[in-house]
Amino acid sequence: MLSEASLQKIEELKTKYPTTQAMTLPVLWMVQEEHGFISPEAMKYVADLLKVSYGHVFGVVTFYTMYNARKIGKHHIEVCTNVSCMLRGSGKIVEHLEHRLGIKMGETSRDGTWTLSEVECMGSCGTAPMCAVGEEYYENLNPEKVDSVLNKLQ
Amino acid sequence: MIQSLLPNIADLHKIEVYEANGGYQALRKALGMKPEEVTDEVKKSNLRGRGGACFPTGLKWTFMPKVTPKPKYLCVNGDESEPGTFKDRQIFESNPHVMIEGIVIACYAMGITTAYLYIRGEYGKWVRMVQKAVDDASAKGYIGQNILGTGFSTQLVVHKGAGAYICGEESALMNSLEGERGYPRVKPPFPAQYGLWGCPTTINNVETLSNVPIIINNGWEWYSKIGAPKHPGPILVGVSGHVNKPGVYEMPTGVPLLEIIYKHAGGVPGNKGIKAVIPGGSSTPILRGDQLEGVCMDADSMKAAGSAVGTAGVIVMDEDTDLIQVIARIAKFYHHESCGQCTPCREGTGWLHKILDRFVRGDGRREDIDLLMDVANNIEGNTICALGDAAAWPVQSMIRRFRDEFEKRVHEAVPAEQVPA
Ligand SMILES: Cc1cc2nc3c(=O)[nH]c(=O)nc-3n(C[C@H](O)[C@H](O)[C@H](O)COP(=O)(O)O)c2cc1C
Ligand code: SF4
Ligand code: FES
Numbered sequence: 001m002l003s004e005a006s007l008q009k010i011e012e013l014k015t016k017y018p019t020t021q022a023m024t025l026p027v028l029w030m031v032q033e034e035h036g037f038i039s040p041e042a043m044k045y046v047a048d049l050l051k052v053s054y055g056h057v058f059g060v061v062t063f064y065t066m067y068n069a070r071k072i073g074k075h076h077i078e079v080c081t082n083v084s085c086m087l088r089g090s091g092k093i094v095e096h097l098e099h100r101l102g103i104k105m106g107e108t109s110r111d112g113t114w115t116l117s118e119v120e121c122m123g124s125c126g127t128a129p130m131c132a133v134g135e136e137y138y139e140n141l142n143p144e145k146v147d148s149v150l151n152k153l154q
Numbered sequence: 155m156i157q158s159l160l161p162n163i164a165d166l167h168k169i170e171v172y173e174a175n176g177g178y179q180a181l182r183k184a185l186g187m188k189p190e191e192v193t194d195e196v197k198k199s200n201l202r203g204r205g206g207a208c209f210p211t212g213l214k215w216t217f218m219p220k221v222t223p224k225p226k227y228l229c230v231n232g233d234e235s236e237p238g239t240f241k242d243r244q245i246f247e248s249n250p251h252v253m254i255e256g257i258v259i260a261c262y263a264m265g266i267t268t269a270y271l272y273i274r275g276e277y278g279k280w281v282r283m284v285q286k287a288v289d290d291a292s293a294k295g296y297i298g299q300n301i302l303g304t305g306f307s308t309q310l311v312v313h314k315g316a317g318a319y320i321c322g323e324e325s326a327l328m329n330s331l332e333g334e335r336g337y338p339r340v341k342p343p344f345p346a347q348y349g350l351w352g353c354p355t356t357i358n359n360v361e362t363l364s365n366v367p368i369i370i371n372n373g374w375e376w377y378s379k380i381g382a383p384k385h386p387g388p389i390l391v392g393v394s395g396h397v398n399k400p401g402v403y404e405m406p407t408g409v410p411l412l413e414i415i416y417k418h419a420g421g422v423p424g425n426k427g428i429k430a431v432i433p434g435g436s437s438t439p440i441l442r443g444d445q446l447e448g449v450c451m452d453a454d455s456m457k458a459a460g461s462a463v464g465t466a467g468v469i470v471m472d473e474d475t476d477l478i479q480v481i482a483r484i485a486k487f488y489h490h491e492s493c494g495q496c497t498p499c500r501e502g503t504g505w506l507h508k509i510l511d512r513f514v515r516g517d518g519r520r521e522d523i524d525l526l527m528d529v530a531n532n533i534e535g536n537t538i539c540a541l542g543d544a545a546a547w548p549v550q551s552m553i554r555r556f557r558d559e560f561e562k563r564v565h566e567a568v569p570a571e572q573v574p575a
Contacts, residue, residue, distance in 0.1 A: 024333035066317030084394035125394035
């Protein structure tokens with residue numbers, strides 16, 4: 001389930017936390033980074049690895065919005081629609097993205113390339129409107145800039 | 155000597171540059187003092203928390219037991235998820251070492267040997283930057299075993315969240331660090347008695363701790379004279395919304411809001427008037443554009459104006475803004491982020507969201523305005539954590555200060571007898 005490098009990192013992490021349960025979030029991040037999402041098998045694996053219950057891991061995965069319990073598109077586009085972004089035109093960005101990708105908020109394109117999500121404030125209010133794709137932030141957006149982001153990623 | 159949070163120095167995030175500008179001198183100085191003297195210095199400086207509640211930092215540190223058989227912990231709060239807030243990110247990006255230096259000094263003052271820096275999951279890129287800075291500081295002997303040969307040791311662990319506003323609430327943050335879902339805990343017991351893994355714990359915001367080296371370098375007297383006397387120091391103000399130059403600006407506390415908006419943030423596009431301002435992140439009560447005169451960015455002034463400093467995230471709305479849409483979006487946020495433990499918050503935030511959506515559609519009923527107030531009043535003060543209050547305040551203040559906006563959106567159903575046959 002996890003690469004040698006990740007397993008080694010887990011050994012290191014054990015020196016940083018007094019319990020193995022505390023490693024639930026970091027280990028789930030490793031699983032998601034390697035597999036793109038966290039399957040029921042992966043949750044079982046993490047539970048065994050950390051000697052916690054499956055129910056505990058399931059509870060954590062479903063509590064935090066950034067963990068995907070299901071497979072999602074190759075590129076996950078997250079658009080902030082909270083107040084500061086709204087005031088600077090996130091509505092137009094959402095419209096443009098839905099139009100360009102042919103999907104609505106919360107959907108994944110048929111070919112599995114794109115997933116579009118509405119998210120809460122991303123800490124980019126001073127450079128609004130914005131969207132994130134993976135760890136990358138795209139800020140001060142307008143429809144033209146959205147197009148160039150999509151073309152780059154395609 | 156580092157005298158501010160975001161000095162205009164190129165590449166300050168690099169440790170050599172930070173050192174060349176007097177970085178880590180405060181740590182040397184602090185390690186030469188007694189731990190109590192360090193705490194005392196912070197206490198006298200009147201530094202107050204920058205995470206939202208303005209709690210006196212030095213006082214908080216004194217709550218930690220001096221002698222205890224248990225390990226003690228510091229949690230550094232970098233969850234930064236309050237809408238309108240983007241200042242801790244600036245520290246991670248431009249001056250991570252001032253934060254790291256502050257963390258190590260705080261650990262020394264309280265006798266802490268492990269600090270956890272909790273950074274929101276969305277800041278993946280910044281987590282990497284900060285980890286690099288921590289590694290560099292360790293390599294130079296500023297963190298880790300036997301710091302600068304003094305015998306004092308402390309480790310700093312960077313911990314990445316996974317998307318949950320509530321994990322910024324201090325007790326939810328501790329549960330999240332323990333690998334749990336981010337449910338806030340009932341207080342008391344308070345963290346200084348029973349915190350992480352049941353051990354004495356202090357939680358401080360990223361910006362708060364970044365002030366500590368500045369205090370140690372310059373002394374409490376110097377620091378306490380910056381800005382508003384009862385809430386002094388430099389403060390990072392994030393301005394967003396309808397301004398020409400949105401961004402994070404460092405200034406002394408106590409600067410008038412109008413100066414922040416017009417001088418720092420370049421005024422309102424198209425020279426439009428200001429309809430409303432949220433002064434400190436989405437949970438702080440909204441102010442009317444015509445009541446901004448004389449309102450300043452410090453705890454007392456904001457309180458007198460009927461709002462709060464919060465996270466100093468100033469959201470400016472011009473005269474054409476649809477405030478109903480704004481408050482509905484805020485309500486949606488708190489509904490989404492409620493952890494669901496307390497009925498008033500779980501149900502109440504849902505109600506607020508649903509009723510406000512009716513107003514957005516122009517379908518509000520006249521009695522809904524009082525209903526909204528009633529729901530908000532029933533949440534406030536009746537919950538485990540302050541998210542409930544944070545959801546109630548914006549609604550209450552919006553109705554108090556902009557009732558006319560709601561009235562305009564009331565759907566006046568035509569009485570049956572007037573409907574033409
Ligand atoms: C719902 C909620 C969310 C919060 N989010 C944050 C946050 O993201 N960052 C932060 O520093 N404090 C946040 N706080 C405040 C913390 O609980 C705590 O007061 C603060 O971290 C203490 O640090 P300070 O005294 O240095 O300000 C939040 C509080 C509540 C009720
Ligand atoms: S007030 Fe809301 S967020 Fe806080 S503990 Fe209760 S339900 Fe959870
Ligand atoms: S409101 Fe969109 S990033 Fe803050």
